[in-house]
Amino acid sequence: MTDETVFRVRLAAPTVDELKAFTDEIEPDLGCRAIARQADGEVAIDAYLTEGQLRAARQSRRAGRVSVEVVANETEAGRERQREVGSGDRFATRGGVPRGLGVKE
Structure with missing residues (x-):
């Protein structure tokens, strides 16, 4: 467990391949079942990043x-x-x- 603040973020890229390359580099927590969505010509996904990961993501x-x-x-x-x-x-x-199973009162 980390003491760093955790942020929920939306990651968006023009293609699935670019998004995958980015998540492979940053290694965010994508939850149990990451679901990429297409909207406005982009592919987006929700992820969780610590403060350190967020800084690294912005400098990637x-x-x-x-x-x-x-x-x-x-x-x-x-x-x-x-x-x-x-x-x-x-x-x-x-x-x-x-x-036990209990009794409703």
């Missing part, structure tokens, strides 16, 4: 042909969602952790 020799658009700061979004999580023991009032 292929950066002139591939656009890198930051969509969201996922680290900050995760911190916001963590604030929604309670800190207490949600099972404490019932006297213990439920077991």
